[in-house]
Amino acid sequence: MEQNTTQVMELTVDDLKEMRGLVSERAISGETVLLNMGPQHPSTHGVLRLLLEIDGENVVSCIPDVGFLHTGIEKTAEDKNYLKVIPLTDRMDYLAPMSNNLGYVLAVEKLMGVDVPLRAQYVRVILCELQRIASHLVWLGTHAMDIGAMSVFLYCFREREKILDIFEMVSGQRMMVSYFRPGGLWRDLPAGFEEAVRAFMDHFPSEIKEYEGLLNKNPLWLDRTHGVGVIAAQAALAWGVTGSSLRGSGVNWDIRKALPYSSYDHFEFDVPTHTDGDVYARFWCRVQEFWQSLRIINQALKKLPKGPFITSNRKVAPPPKEELAYSMESLIHHFKLWTEGFTPPVGEVYVRIESPRGEFSCYLSSDGTPKPRRVHFRAPSFANLSAMHLMTKGVFIADLVAIIGSIDIVLGDVDR
Numbered sequence: 114m115e116q117n118t119t120q121v122m123e124l125t126v127d128d129l130k131e132m133r134g135l136v137s138e139r140a141i142s143g144e145t146v147l148l149n150m151g152p153q154h155p156s157t158h159g160v161l162r163l164l165l166e167i168d169g170e171n172v173v174s175c176i177p178d179v180g181f182l183h184t185g186i187e188k189t190a191e192d193k194n195y196l197k198v199i200p201l202t203d204r205m206d207y208l209a210p211m212s213n214n215l216g217y218v219l220a221v222e223k224l225m226g227v228d229v230p231l232r233a234q235y236v237r238v239i240l241c242e243l244q245r246i247a248s249h250l251v252w253l254g255t256h257a258m259d260i261g262a263m264s265v266f267l268y269c270f271r272e273r274e275k276i277l278d279i280f281e282m283v284s285g286q287r288m289m290v291s292y293f294r295p296g297g298l299w300r301d302l303p304a305g306f307e308e309a310v311r312a313f314m315d316h317f318p319s320e321i322k323e324y325e326g327l328l329n330k331n332p333l334w335l336d337r338t339h340g341v342g343v344i345a346a347q348a349a350l351a352w353g354v355t356g357s358s359l360r361g362s363g364v365n366w367d368i369r370k371a372l373p374y375s376s377y378d379h380f381e382f383d384v385p386t387h388t389d390g391d392v393y394a395r396f397w398c399r400v401q402e403f404w405q406s407l408r409i410i411n412q413a414l415k416k417l418p419k420g421p422f423i424t425s426n427r428k429v430a431p432p433p434k435e436e437l438a439y440s441m442e443s444l445i446h447h448f449k450l451w452t453e454g455f456t457p458p459v460g461e462v463y464v465r466i467e468s469p470r471g472e473f474s475c476y477l478s479s480d481g482t483p484k485p486r487r488v489h490f491r492a493p494s495f496a497n498l499s500a501m502h503l504m505t506k507g508v509f510i511a512d513l514v515a516i517i518g519s520i521d522i523v524l525g526d527v528d529r
Contacts, residue, residue, distance in 0.1 A: 144168075145166050145167060145168045145173055146166070146167050146168075147164065147165070147166055147167075148164075148165045148166075148167055149162060149163070149164060149165070150162070150163040150165055150513065151163055152178070152181050156259050156513075156514040156517060156518070157517060158255065158517060158518070158522060158523070158524070159182060159522070159523065159524025159525070159527075160181035160182045160524055161177065161178075161179065161181070161498075161517075161522070161524055161527075162177075162178040162179075162181065163175055163176070163177055163178070163513070164176040164178055165510070165513075167510060170509050170510055170511075171507060171508070171509060171510075172505050172506065172507065172508050172509070172510060172512075172513065173506075173507075174502060174505075174506070175501060175502050175505040175506075175513070176502065177498050177499070177501055177502075179495075179498070179524075179527050179528055180528055181524075181528070182524045182525060182527070182528040183528040183529070184204070184525070184528065184529060186201050186202075186204065186205060186490075186529045187488050187489055187490060187529065189201060190485065190488040191484060191485055191486070191487065191488055192484065193484065194453070194454030194455075194483040194484055195221055195295065195454055195455065195457070195483065195484075195485065196294070196295070196450075196451070196454055196455075197454070198217065198485070198488065199214060199217065199218070199291045199293075199294070200289065200291045202214055202216070202217045202490075203288070203289040203290065203291055204289065204525060205490065205492065205523075205525050205526050205529045206468060206469075206470065206473070206492070206494065206523045206525060206526040207288060207289075207523065207525050208247070208248045208251050208469070208523055209244050209245075209248045209468050209469045209470070209523075210244070210288060210289055210290050210291075211237075211240050211241050211243075211244035211280075211290060211292070211293070212241055212244055212245075212466060212468040212469065212473060213468070213473065214290065214291065214292065214293040215237055215241055215293055215375065215466055216464060216465070216466045216468070216473045216474065216475045216490075217475050218293045218294060218295050219374060219375065219464045219466065219475070220462050220463070220464040220475040220476075220477045221295040221429075221457070221477065222295055222296065222429075223462040223464055224457045224458075224460060224461075224462045224477055224479055225295065225426075225428060225429055225455070225457050225458075227295060227296050227424050227426050227428070227429055228424060228426070229296060229297055229375075229424060230297055230420055230421045230422065230423065230424060231376065231418050231420065232417065232418045232419065232420045232421065232422055233296075233297035233298050233421075233422050233423060234375045234376040235376060235379075235413045235416065235417050235418065236298060236302060236417070236422070237293060237298075237375050238375055238376060238377060238380070238409060238410075238413050239310065239410050239413045239414065239417075240280070240283070240292070241375075242406040242407075242409045242410045242413075243276050243279060243280075243310070243313075243406075243410065244276075244280075244469065245402065245406050245468075245469045246276060246317070246403060246406050246407075247273050247276040247277065248469035248470070249399050249400075249402060249403060249469060250269040250270070250272055250273040250276075251269070251270075251273060252399060252469075252518070252521045253265065253269050253324060253396075253399065253400070254266035254267075254268075254269030254270055254273075255518065256396070256515075256518035256519065256521075257269075257328065257334075259514045259515065259517075259518045260333075260334065260337045260338075260514070260515055260518070261333065261337075262327065262328065262331070262334065264327070265324060265327055265328065268320065268323065268324065269324070272313075272317060272320050275313050275316075276313065278309070279306070279309050279310060279313065280292075282303055282305065282306060282309060283300075283302060283303060283306060284299065294423065294429075294430075295429040295430075296423050296424035296426060296429045296430045297421070297422050297423030297424055297430070298422045298423060300422065301422040302422075307414060307417070310410065310414060311414065314407055314410060314411060317403075317407065318404075318407065321400065321403045321404065324400065325400060328396075335393070337392070337512075337515050338391065338392040338393035338396060338515060338519075339389075339391060339392075339393045340389075340391055341391055341392045341393075341508060341512050341515055341516065342391055342392045342504040342505065342508065342512065342515065342516035342519055343389070343390045343391045343504065344358075344362055344390050344500060344503050344504050345362060345390055346359075346362040346363045346364050346390065348500070348503050349362045349364065349390070349500060350364060352496065352499055352500035352503070353496035353499070353500075354471070354496060354497050354500050355470075355471030355472035355493050355496065355497070356467070356468070356469070356470050356471025356472065356493055356497070356521075357395050357398040357399045357402065357471075357521070358395055358471065358497050358500075358519070358520050358521070359471065360384065360385065360386045360387070360398045361386075361387050361389070361390060361391075361394035361395035361397070361398045361519075362387075362388070362390035362394070363386055363387065363388040363390065364386070365384055365386050366384075367384040367467050368465055368466055368467035368472055369382075369466075369467045370382075370384055372465070374464070374466055375466075377409075379412075379416070380408075380409045380412045380413065381408070381412065382405045382408050382409050383405055384405075385397070385398045385401035385402060385405065386398065392515050392516060392518075392519040395519040395520070395521075396519065399521070427446065428455050429455050431446070431447050431450050431451070432446055432447055453483055454483035454484075455483065456481060456482060456483050457479040457481070458479065458481060459479055459480060459481045460478075460479055461476070461477065461478040461479065461487075462476070462477050463475070463476045463477075465491070468493055469521075470493040470494050470497065470521055470522070470523065470526065471493030471494075471496070471497060472491065472493055472496075473490070473491065473492065473493055474490065474491035475488075475489075475490055475491075476488070476489040476490075476491075490529060492526045492527060492529060493526065494521075494522040494523050494524075494526035494527045495526065495527045497520045497521075497522060498520065498522050498527055500520075501516065501517070501520065504516050504520075
């Protein structure tokens with residue numbers, strides 16, 4: 114942070130002139146001040162640097178500077194076979210690895226022309242909605258703590274632990290799950306899964322009401338969120354904002370409804386929207402999504418079908434483990450699948466899903482080899498952060514913390 118502050122202080126007049134359009138003419142003449150927020154700052158939720166132009170306590174402009182966490186995941190994926198890319202997707206939006214897994218495996222399935230058993234589709238929906246709740250709990254807890262409500266943070270993380278326990282039950286991991294596979298799931302649901310999910314669902318509604326009771330009528334919370342960080346619907350659409358940040362500006366757009374995938378069209382749920390476009394509107398939409406996720410999970414559990422958990426298409430699915438003990442062909446197929454991988458036909462696909470942060474998309478291009486020719490992810494956090502300069506014009510410096518929290522970025526998702 115100290116080093117970057119020095120860099121700003123040493124900006125020459127020529128440097129500032131090159132930034133014309135990003136900062137005002139007053140910055141070039143020295144009437145306003147350029148100030149760093151980050152890249153190491155407790156309220157930027159990751160390694161994010163904001164270059165601020167301020168006039169007293171008011172923000173004139175805010176320029177996000179990203180790339181400090183860049184991992185080269187997309188280029189790394191092009192050097193792996195299709196199966197080995199799955200663990201990389203966990204590490205982009207590390208608060209929503211189930212959603213990342215799903216977006217990628219749906220793209221592989223589309224490329225390979227593989228059908229997924231209905232049981233696997235329903236399990237994917239259940240786990241992705243649990244992931245949405247877990248992600249929103251991290252957002253709500255940290256967002257509230259940024260604004261001064263410490264107790265909400267503790268309550269949210271208490272409930273998130275129960276979801277992570279469920280993830281560990283099904284995948285062996287709490288966060289980096291890699292549970293979804295092309296054609297279905299890594300393994301079937303373990304004994305006790307449905308009971309654990311129902312126990313969470315029986316308890317969680319009272320917790321949502323507690324969060325709402327702590328914040329919805331809290332005068333400090335309302336003062337810090339109402340009318341702050343406003344972005345209009347047309348501006349949000351123009352900058353590619355998605356998820357609750359877009360629905361908070363009144364745009365009814367949710368991929369699960371608009372372009373259903375993985376059996377989402379089998380379930381009834383609403384898409385919460387708010388028209389104010391401010392910090393409070395984005396908060397309200399995400400809290401309402403808690404209720405809608407519970408509705409979806411409840412329906413999926415009631416209708417959860419029996420049957421296989423992975424496709425019978427042996428192009429992508431390994432043979433049953435019991436066959437390895439007596440079938441040499443199955444053993445060879447298993448070995449080749451996990452070492453060489455499978456070879457999709459030449460072509461390209463584009464798939465998008467609704468992650469907790471918005472529209473997550475995967476583009477895959479195949480040249481007919483076991484490794485993808487090109488992999489690209491459309492990350493919702495990057496687009497949402499790009500519109501931050503519109504939300505911050507004229508706000509107080511103290512409001513920046515509330516605005517960053519309200520768009521719910523993950524820097525692994527931004528930089529990837």
